[in-house]
Amino acid sequence: MQALPFATIAFVLYVAAAIWQGMTLFRRVPPRQGMVRLLAVLGLLLHIPVVVKLVGQSPGLLPGFTTSATLLMAVAVNVVLVASLFKPVLNAGIALFPLAGIALLAATWLPNQGGHTGLTPGILLHAISSALAFAVLAIAAIQAVLVGLQNQALRHHHIRGIVQSLPPLTTMERVLFELVWAGIILLTLSIASGLIFLDNFFAQHLAHKTVLSLLAWVIFTTLLVGRYRFGWRGMRAVRWTLGGCGLLVLAYFGSKFVLEILLNR
Template sequence: MQALPLAIMALILYLGAASWQGLTLLRRVPQRPALVRVLGLLGLLFHLPVAFKLIDQSPGLMPGLSTAAVVLTAIMVILLLAVSLAKPVLSVAVGLFPVSGVALLLAVGLPSPERTGGMTPGIALHAMSSALAFGVLFIAACQAMLLWLQNRALRHHHTRGVVQVLPPLTTMERVLFELIWAGMALLTLSIVSGFLFVDSMFAQHLAHKTILSLAAWVIFAILLISHHVLGWRGKRAVHWTLGGYSVLLLAYFGSKFVLEIILSRT
């Protein structure tokens, strides 16, 4: 089956799920988490065949920008649907699902890089742990943004709308740090496996990713230590979470965007 119809169907289903959850946050419709999960899962079922096709075309360590975006968003959707069964993070779907659908639609219209050969088990471990770390910390970043909105609303004594739908502030904050701990464990595995199994983590095409990933690791480590020792929370925790994830985002996509889109290099 052609990739474009799959991408269109995934986008429609993702937008449907995100729209319902968004209207839930605005208290325009009742909460229907099962509906949001089902629509998201159906979107994922159309998403995955395109992701597998792109992986098959470019299974190397450094896939192209469009391939990386499609694969990472698929992993993030899987993580969100799974984590939302145990933690109150489903509101992240409002941002994640539309981004996933648009990334998928754009990817089918971009040229795919040439096949570069398969991955060894060690490099596969590095790639998978990197993707999982990126996905978990993305959910943490979205959780931080919701926490900021909740803090701001409560500070201004706005107790309607989003505040009524979201879990209590203490629960939101606890989930945020649980996500950061999980993301840090995966990011640590990614960095360690990279140094063990990749020929040179500071080679020209990998140096930026290595340095920025290490910088993101340091930022999240400072946040976790300061939360435990100094009691950092609230606005400060939000800022450090978003700062760390911004650095990680540059590590994963910054140079790809410059080389493949701005400079038209593959």
């Protein structure tokens, strides 16, 4: 299978879905959520076989930076599509869909490194929970950006444009905290399964991921405690969410990017 044509078509479909949803947000076109989902689903159907091929070509059972990125993006796209059937989170696709397409194209062009490990049910649980935690919290980060934009617009009495297209601020914040709750549960499962099933969870090459993941867990937990104990909301919730997600990005991709892309090791 030639990966590049699949990746290119998927990229076009993802971008088309993001553009339409973005134009809907700015009230340039009528909402067509069914069409946006269809475009994204078609992109995902082309995305998945490319990921399967890339994972199969990895020299070890732990995929490298580019394959990991496109795998996590596929999970995130799937999560946002399913969640959008029940919650108003499809606007997250404005950023998520193009990022998924870019990651997919990059994975077909850049070299893929991999690490060797034995795949056991415990390690599989750790890998799945880690991927889902990252996907849900990445969506939460995009939701936080939208909440921040909406909050600032309302604060300056700008009630046209994007504010008119988004759900009420209280609904947006409720969805944000629901995403954080789901993400922290999955992140807890990821960290716990890593401690139990990975013999070298605190080894040199995993130390940074372990520490940063724990710091992200502390940030998200503090946010949830602040929300229900002190009523934290608005820009404070946005900043804490983005801070936690930033640490997770560094945890998942920091060393992989430096070693595989910058140093080519």
